[in-house]
Amino acid sequence: MIATWVRMVSSLFVGASCLAAPVGRMDEAGKFWHFPAMSQSPIPSWNLYGEDSPFPDLLHIERIVDRAAGLDWRIAPHRHLHLHQVFLLTGGGGRLSFDGVAHELVPPVLVNLPRGVVHGFAFAAGTEGFVMTLPAADFPELFGPEAETAAALARAWAGPVPEGVAAGFAAIAAAHEGQGAFRRLRLRAAALDLGCAVAEAIGAPEAAPEVADPRMARFEALIRRELASGWQLVDFARELGLSERHLRRLCRAATGLSAHAYLEGVRLREACRLLAYTRMQVQEVGFALGFEDPAYFGRVFARVTGLSPGAYRARLEG
Known part of the structure; x- marks a missing residue:
């Protein structure tokens, strides 16, 4: 299924x-x-x-x-x-x-x-x-x-x-x-x-593989660390020692995505994981990801996946 x-x-x-x-x-x-x-x-x-x-x-x-x-x-x-x-x-x-x-x-x-x-x-x-x-x-x-x-x-x-x-x-x-x-x-x-x-x-590489910009790895690690904090781009940029504009350019160059889309994607993937693998209530999942309003979390989730969080979970269990 x-x-x-x-x-x-x-x-x-x-x-x-x-x-x-x-x-x-x-x-x-x-x-x-x-x-x-x-x-x-x-x-x-x-x-x-x-x-x-x-x-x-x-x-x-x-x-x-x-x-x-x-x-x-x-x-x-x-x-x-x-x-x-x-x-x-x-x-x-x-x-x-x-x-x-x-x-x-x-x-x-x-x-x-x-x-x-x-x-x-x-x-x-x-x-x-x-x-x-x-x-x-x-x-x-x-x-x-x-x-x-x-x-x-x-x-x-x-x-x-x-x-x-x-x-x-x-x-x-x-x-x-x-x-x-x-x-x-x-x-x-x-x-x-x-x-x-x-x-x-x-086997062992003949030369060290090209390393992606380490700031992107730090950005994703920060997103995961601060899932429940509701941090905005300006907060992540400050923690990374970048301007918000610089973070936007970095994310676009590294991934082809806007920084906001990348941030939302990491959060929503975690939402899907929690809905699939835990018995947390939908509003608890939203709170765990920094959404203070359960209704707003439901709207964001539905906009991305095409389903409400409850319907998404029911579909996986069907």
Whole structure:
């Protein structure tokens, strides 16, 4: 039900772009493919491609045919600000491009796409495999600053499929569809195991990956720290040692979003999480996120998701 709902809700984010390299040829200069949208308008930032819905489940996994067939097997350049994706192609193939360089993908192939990397696909019709999507903030063991796997997983990469990885994807897909005891714990354990296998396949980076502006990480950390305080942009800017205007420019350059939209997005994602995973009353969720007026919280939530908080929770439980 949650997987279906992730496809249905309207989006929190709009923003910026990228694509991948061929197995065995990652160090070669690839061909540059022109995407008109890249020069004419901002490349979107999605939660899942074509959607900017809240992400209430622990993770998302689906077959590539289910994601790409309805899009004529082409996924235009886009990026995910908070989501990490791993693709397994077992049949078919196509082109993947990240950082503007496109390469052929010949299955079996494993693809690692960190959050913030602009990427796009042109799959061969009938391509088989899986895509797993992880909210990075929910897996600090893999992506946190102290994680042993963080440096490897921060690389956009395509390469051979290690032994056992295909079985790992299949196990996660089966657990994701199930509703048995310890579902979340089993999913988490399987995702951590697969993440370690992917990091091991990638190996240590030859050079330190390009680091995003650290002020954006501090901005998001402050938003999460002050969820209940009702801070406005001016408060965050002051804490960061910036003018409000500078913070707006920084956020737009880093994410393609206005600072207000970014702030609202972080708060509303947390609202979705609390509604999905706790039994807090709707007004308690609003208070926890700094909304003093429950009615106003309900209006903001409905404007973003298309549903009232109560209807959103009921839909997840349906």
